[in-house]
Amino acid sequence: MHMSEIMEMLIRRGYLWQSFEIYGGMAGFIDYAPLGNNLRRKIENIWRRYFVINERAAEIDTPTIGIEEVFIASGHATSFTDVAIECESCGRVYRADHYVKEKLGIEVDETVEAVKEVMDVYELKCECGGKFKDPAPMNLMFSTTIGPGRGKKGYLRPETAQGMFVDFKRLANFFREKLPFGVAQIGRAYRNEISPRQGVIRLREFNQAELEFFVHPGEKKHPNFSLYANDVVKLVDKFDNEHEISLEEAVEKGIIANQILAYFIGKTRRFLLEIGIKDEKLRFRQHKDDERAHYATDCWDAEVLTSYGWIEIVGIADRTDYDLKRHSKYSGEDLSVFVPYDEPVKVRKRKIVPILSKLGPVFRQKAKKVAEALESLNVESEPEEVEVEVDGEKIKVTKEFFEVQDVEEEVVGEKVIPHVIEPSFGLDRITYSVLEHSFGKDVVDGEERRVLRLKRWVSPIEVAVLPLLSREPFESKAMEIVHTLRENGIFTDYDDSGSIGRRYRRYDEIGTPFCITVDHQTFEDDTVTIRDRDTTAQVRVEVSKLPEILKELLRSERDITEFGEVFRQV
């Protein structure tokens, strides 16, 4: 079995494990081991701070199972189902539409029937010369049954986004019908990948953090854009042109379509840097026209360089009003918000005013509907006769039943279906990338050392307390400090096994930024040493000040030598 050095360490030290391992495992599923789970939680919390707390946004949690209607409306039931054709002799499987286009130059609908027809007419053969079996659908969504017996068809959600679109009416109301607002969700999503591979890079069950930011279609801006306007980012546009450019300039030059996309690119970059992604291994790449999802008009991926090459870890898409329109159409609900104008607009209108006293006797019970139909007509001149449709019946109405009036109406606003900008984060890939970008080696005292240089604030174990000697009174004193630090909310570990040097290396390898050592001097003046993972330098501080100093160190990148007398400098 081949395994990269980093994966070997992650498994051995308790970051990630293969799921169902004792039963032989199953590709596409991983377990977050204790350290990996803690790391991902910390990354999620930082994400929350960026994309929920610091936006006009709220986080919700909706079911991971969705009913069929949702995915018919979203388009996943069709566009997530590729029609596949399989060769009888060589066994190769192709996406039917791709293969037909490549071989015959024909655009074929992605339905089994359409593909079958084309295959029959052109007697389509496999590259190997073999015959194809009948085309069959290949759905990337896991399906399930809700309720007993035949039940109701459901799917495991392929993205968390739909739960937020489905709740739009309630959400718009929650935000008092005022744009813009954002809705976030962190949770599991599922795709029945054909061949999941490359460790955590392609999973069948994965973790997403998504923000749906609803904006007025005419105002694709963000009030806080100035925060990131001068940030210089690496961009690869859809023509493969590379730019190293400020976001402001990228918007001005039209490389990024609008300000709000640029805003989220900037924010995403800051977030990724904060959790430990390396700037020089980060770029934003625009989707090519034939690459975008069925719902997006523009999309920029954050990509990071790892041992698997450049991999996508975030997608920032302009989904426009696609989803809300579709759900509106399929559910029959009005999913617009009312946007008042800054000032009411006076509109002169020529309209038909029905004369109910005349309509009533003639049209009887239909009179009311006829009147409503008349009112909704647009007229320019003064017609002798108009035609309206009531319950599918066409009715001619002559001018004795209505008047044409010129009226001036005050319009205070309009109904708008918001557009949505969606930054969507793949947490598993992000967590893995952070680990890979933090993994390093150096030489300490002439020996190679493996060290995980995680940012202090994402490290799963923040502090390790170590008795210099594994005997009393060192052990009791160390345990006492452990309890104090834990009470202060610091993730603290205790270790008295082996020699002190071995323990330092252990904590270096899993990325613990600080080790506290209880030594002989501790019993003379109640001081201990703090050792820094990256420099291996140590400073001596009073035990009573430990919680305060460690909390400051863990939320900043300050040097430990600011906090005490240097005890041992390597």
Next chain:
RNA sequence: GCGCGGGUAGUCUAGCGGUAGGACAACGCCCUUCCGAGGCGUUAGCCCGGGUUCGAAUCCCGGCCCGCGCACCA
């Protein structure tokens, strides 16, 4: 899904038809005033299922997993 290569303690590895050996790690005890020290001891393994054989980790078939290539990746 197809093809090629692989799967032996936690990790790495030897064995390749005759009852599995080592290194490191882990755990316990001893020793140790600061960067994978030493001594003694302990735990722990042939991916799963079938076949061939007197006998299978070893040969054959199927499955699962891992790596690579093709295909797929809303």
